[in-house]
Amino acid sequence: MxxxxxxxxxxxxxxxxxxxxxxxxxxxxxxxxxxxxxxxxxxxxxxxxxxxxxxxxxxxxxxxxxxxxxxxxxxxxxxxxxxxxxxxxxxxxxxxxxxxxxxxxxxxxxxxxxxxxxxxxxxxxxxxxxxxxxxxxxxxxxxxxxxxxxxxxxxxxxxxxxxxxxxxxxxxxxxxxxxxxxxxxxxxxxxxxxxxxxxxxxxxxxxxxxxxxxxxxxxxxxxxxxxxxxFPMGIDSKKFNDLTFTKEVLEEKEIYNQIIGDTKIILSIDRLDYSKGIIQRLLAFDKVLADNPQYLEKISMHMIVVPSRDTIPQYRDLRDDIDKLVGNINSRYRTSAWHPIHYFYRSFPIEILSSLYSRADICLVTPMRDGMNLVSKEYIASKTDETGVLILSEMAGASKELIEAIIVNPNNLGEMYRAIVEALEMPEEEKISRMKNLRKTVMKFDINHWVKIFMNQLEEVKEEEKSRMAKYVNQDLKHQFKEAIKASKKRVFFLDYDGTLVNFNGNPLEAKPDEELYQIINDLNSDDRNQIVIISGRKYETLGEWFGHLKVDLIAEHGAWKKFEGKDWQEEPNLSDKWKQAVMPMLESYSDRTAGSFIEEKRFSLAWHYRKVEKGLGDLRANELISNMRYLIREKDLQLLPGNKVVEIKNSQINKGKAAASYIYGKNFDFILAMGDDHTDEDIFTSLPYSATTIKVGSSISEAKFYLRSVEEARALLQHFCS
Missing domain, CATH: 3.40.50.2000 (Glycogen Phosphorylase B;)
Incomplete structure (x- = not known):
């Protein structure tokens, strides 16, 4: 089991x-x-x-x-x-x-x-x-x-x-x-x-x-x-909510009320760590007292720091700095009946924490960096009277969810100071409105919800993986394909070039066909029932030079040019390239500031290649180019194609899918195979009949029914069909 x-x-x-x-x-x-x-x-x-x-x-x-x-x-x-x-x-x-x-x-x-x-x-x-x-x-x-x-x-x-x-x-x-x-x-x-x-x-x-x-x-x-x-993590919010009504917590809260009366409590709870922003919090509180004498004897900070690794120098130094700063603030402002900071360097039972959460008017959670910070959520879950204000660092993960809190940058002392004053002066109606919304979030997205959505997605991911792995062209599928080919009378093979029949090269003109590839094509052509169509984004002149002498049909520049056996190249009618005047300057600007990139101009398209660009920089520039091009391509009726280390812009009227669908129209092929490796080939996969055998090379993320890992596997499959 x-x-x-x-x-x-x-x-x-x-x-x-x-x-x-x-x-x-x-x-x-x-x-x-x-x-x-x-x-x-x-x-x-x-x-x-x-x-x-x-x-x-x-x-x-x-x-x-x-x-x-x-x-x-x-x-x-x-x-x-x-x-x-x-x-x-x-x-x-x-x-x-x-x-x-x-x-x-x-x-x-x-x-x-x-x-x-x-x-x-x-x-x-x-x-x-x-x-x-x-x-x-x-x-x-x-x-x-x-x-x-x-x-x-x-x-x-x-x-x-x-x-x-x-x-x-x-x-x-x-x-x-x-x-x-x-x-x-x-x-x-x-x-x-x-x-x-x-x-x-x-x-x-x-x-x-x-x-x-x-x-x-x-x-x-x-x-x-x-x-x-x-997956933003929650807490056991029901437990903290219910704790506030227990006898132990109510008694503890009553003791606080007797001791501090109407004094407003600013609560701070952290483990001793340099990432928690404790020093900055104290400095902001010091400024509140210094600039607002009306708050003296009216507010106090209850600060709990849970001991952690204080034998390590950085932590020991941090503890000493906190001790000194707390002592300094208390010595300057305290009176015989009032301490501005109640500082505890120890942990407390959950009942005492619950009573503090419940009683605190403000909770100050201002880490310099934190994954989530659950103290903020525990405070909210404990505010059953729906009062209180949460001041939360934007550097804590919780700030992405708890948007009704007062969000601060913990490095900005002035902003922290103003947030505390704002919280102290906030009208009761606004406090309740904010806290109600915060509580809805915390109570709904609790720890059980977090566990459930993670486990559910893990199950879904694995099921998807199993489904995807079934698409890999293993020996059984190879056998099935070959049997289907044997049973058919009229077959067509749509084959992309770069990334499918040959591996990529830093210089596209160097990625020429080799003897093995020519042999594969000749072997396929030896059966008169087979029709080979090389369909590529390459220039028509290049495809003609490499394959014009073979018994194959050629579709170049994504369908803008077609050359069928024994005939000359034919251009797709009514296409314009005037749009290049608007697009070329932008591509040139990216090429000028991205060493290793270059522009390839075709009759009806422009391609910006970045295969030789420093890793990471090329992807960054490509994403930026795509973003900047979006409005222009809509205006000019163009299509933008992100490929393997290339971004291509072409007329929207042409694509490989339309070319492939047009090619098979009325020809009664009873076996259709299409093989390609990038975004442009997805158009072929979606445009062909459902009965077609579609194969993505290099990735399983595709509209294709099946996939292969590499050019070598693609060639091996084609050789298998010839054996």
Whole structure:
């Protein structure tokens, strides 16, 4: 029976040893809650680090205890934790992914252990995983794991979700092992991030570092299509909503009210980290007090900082800076009955957090960079009276959803200051209106919704992959095609040239037919029932020079020119090329500022080639050109064709599809085959009868019914038809 395997760095339990016996305490975190509906069912299981150093002699005891909770531990040594987790994960990846590159450490030992521990996780997975299982891997500590599992279980369904931001290419490229990391992640079928920005950054990095192609949010690699999408994570909103009505929370809230009275609370809750913007938040609050004496003794900041890695110099320094700044602000403004900042350097039970959320007038969530930031959502879910104001950093993923919050740039001290004043002065009606809308969003898109949509899409992606793989021209299909050819009496083969019969060349004129290709065409022509049509975007003069001596029909420049056996070239009637005067200057401007690109002029089309351009730059310029051309081509009745490292502009009246449909009209072919590799060939695939055998070369994303991986496979198939 198929099962689901969840894998994360840590298990959703805390394990402690007391009186020579191990005890488990289940985590109350949002992820554990959301995934509880999956891993606790049937044979499903969650794999992760046990969270402590376990002697070999005690490992089986831990395994047995965790098995009862559908959990399976990975045991790590202190040195592995030091180098894999504290080292590579948190001193290399974390600062780069949070745009703090100056803190990043690139130690070979860190990388070696990171790879070693990912292998260790893989080995535990392989002990229980079976073909057909669903595997969902979480976060930046396990970036190599998807591909490691893929190599061992190639047909397994694998999802990956990253809970922290993904950096832009300019930052990601700083990591010495960037290609290995991308290869690792791309072992998944579905890759999820919190925001569309992260999706863009990932696809950009993948296409610029690896030899992969992308179509929208799909990356094509090793004959696989990997989908990259945004899945904004929610929280267990019902739990936070309901907590506010419990006896413990109501009592705690009453104690707060007795102590602070009518003082307005500005709440700040973070783990100690340089990405959280804690110092900037304090500076903004200091400015509010300095510039607005009317707020003295009327407002106070309750700031909770949860200890984290404060033995590391950057974190220790940050903690000391926070201590000094809080002390400085309190010493300047406090009175005998009032403290401007109530600062707590420790964690609190969820009941106390709930009472603070519920009581706070303003929640200040201003990280310098954050994947999602669930504190903002916990605050909203806890505001059952529908009051309160959320001030949220635009650098947090949550800002893309929680648009009714006051959105700020945490680097802009003045903007933060004005946001706090605005929140303090906001009319009650506006507060309620904003909070109602925020609560609708948070309550609807909760953790269960997040789990559901990710798992549903993972299923859909895998089904699509299975369907797509069925399209690959394997030996069985080759046999079927050959039998259909044998049974037919009149056949036509529409063959594109570049990328189908020959590989691309930096200089298009160098991509000449070779002896093998001529032999294939001659072999096909040896059967009088076969009609070969080479249909290409090439200039008619070039096709005539290369194939005019053969028994083939030629369609050049996407259908603008036709040469049928024994006849001269014929031009499609009523076509004009006057539009070139308007288009050529724009193409020349792109060619002038893009080294390696060039313009090819044909009778009724212009092509801008960028095969020799620096990787990434060519695609960037091509996208820019396409965008700028859109209005012009509508006005001039032109068609714009993005191809393989080329952008072509031509008369809209001509395309390969019309030419192919015109060619077969009234000729009663009982076997039709079309083979092509790019966007221009899609017109052929869609215009031919449904009974036609259509084959895309180099990609499975197509209107064609079948696909081949390469020119070599295309030639081999044609040779198979001749044998």
């Amino acid at each position: 198929r099962k689901t395997i969840i894998i994360s760095n840590r298990l959703p339990v805390k394990i402690a040893k007391e009186n020579e016996e191990y005890h488990l305490k289940v985590s109350e975190g949002g992820l554990a809650t959301g995934l509880g509906s999956i891993y606790k069912e049937g044979d499903n299981i969650w794999i992760g680090w046990a969270g402590l150093d376990v002697p070999k002699s005690d490992e089986q005891e831990i395994i047995d205890k965790l098995k009862q909770e559908n959990l399976l531990p990975v045991f790590l040594t202190p040195k592995e934790i030091q180098n894999y987790y504290e080292g590579f994960s948190n001193e290399t990846l974390w600062p780069i992914f949070h745009y703090m590159s100056t803190y990043a450490q690139y130690e070979q030992e860190y990388w070696d252990y990171y790879r070693l521990v990912n292998e260790k996780f893989k080995n535990v997975v392989l002990k229980i995983a079976k073909p057909g299982d669903i595997i969902w891997i979480h976060d930046y500590q396990l970036l190599l794991l998807p591909q490691m599992i893929r190599e061992e279980l190639p047909n397994t369904t694998i999802g990956f979700f990253q809970h922290i931001p993904f950096p832009s290419y300019e930052l990601f490229r700083l990591i010495p092992w960037r290609a290995e990391l991308l290869d690792g992640i791309l072992g998944a079928d579905l890759i999820g991030f919190h925001t569309y920005d992260d999706v863009r950054h990932f696809t950009s990095s993948a296409t610029r570092v690896l030899p992969v192609q992308t179509t929208a949010n799909i990356i094509h690699k090793d004959d696989r299509n990997i989908v990259i999408d945004a």
